[in-house]
Amino acid sequence: MTTNEDQYYINLIIEGHTNAFSTLVDRYKDLVFSLALRMVKNKEEAEEVAQDTFVKVFKSLRQFKGDSKFSTWIYKVTYNTCLDRLKKHKREQHIESIDEFNLNQIKNMDNALDDMEAEERKQAIQDCIKLLPSDDAFLLTLFYFEEESLEEIAKVVNLTENNVKVKLFRIRKKLATILKERLEPEIIQHYGS
Structure with missing residues (x-):
C-alpha cells in the first residue's frame, strides 16, 4: 500500500467511514506486533501493545498531518x-556486556554469517536480537528488516540521523558480541579463516 492509498483510507475514516x-489495521498489524514484541519481549504484552497502538492511532488519526509517511507515524x-x-512494569532489560572488537574480528563474524545457510543465519540473528535491549532491537528491526531510512527512523525515535547512525553502529557491535558468544567456536574458526 502506498502513502497515497494510506491517505485515502485515513480520509475515509475522518469522514466517518470507520x-x-x-x-489500515490489516496493513500494519504484523509490523506493529513485531516491533512491540522486540521491545516488550513477551507475546501477550506485545498483543496488548499492538491493540493499544491501534486504539491510539484511531483516536488521534485527525492529528496525522502527513509530514512523514503513515508507517513512520504508526x-x-x-x-x-x-x-x-516498559516504564509501567519497570522491567529490567537483559544487557550483554560489550567486548572491544577490532575490525578484523567484526569482518570474521560477517564472513562466518555470510557463509551460513540463509535460514540458519536468519534464525541465529533473530534469536540474538531477542537478547538485545528493547530500544536496540526496535532500531535494528526498523533499519534492517523494515528497511526504513535513517531519516524515517530519526522521526520515529526523536533523534537526529547522526545519532541513529551511531546507535546502529553500537548495536551492531553488541549484536556481534552476542553472535560471537552464541555461535559455536568451530563454526567461526572454519568460516572465519
Whole structure:
C-alpha cells in the first residue's frame, strides 16, 4: 500500500467511514506486533501493545498531518506505547556486556554469517536480537528488516540521523558480541579463516 492509498483510507475514516480502519489495521498489524514484541519481549504484552497502538492511532488519526509517511507515524506510536508499557512494569532489560572488537574480528563474524545457510543465519540473528535491549532491537528491526531510512527512523525515535547512525553502529557491535558468544567456536574458526 502506498502513502497515497494510506491517505485515502485515513480520509475515509475522518469522514466517518470507520470500517475503513480495518484496512489500515490489516496493513500494519504484523509490523506493529513485531516491533512491540522486540521491545516488550513477551507475546501477550506485545498483543496488548499492538491493540493499544491501534486504539491510539484511531483516536488521534485527525492529528496525522502527513509530514512523514503513515508507517513512520504508526511506528512512532508503537514505540511510545512500548516505552509506556516498559516504564509501567519497570522491567529490567537483559544487557550483554560489550567486548572491544577490532575490525578484523567484526569482518570474521560477517564472513562466518555470510557463509551460513540463509535460514540458519536468519534464525541465529533473530534469536540474538531477542537478547538485545528493547530500544536496540526496535532500531535494528526498523533499519534492517523494515528497511526504513535513517531519516524515517530519526522521526520515529526523536533523534537526529547522526545519532541513529551511531546507535546502529553500537548495536551492531553488541549484536556481534552476542553472535560471537552464541555461535559455536568451530563454526567461526572454519568460516572465519
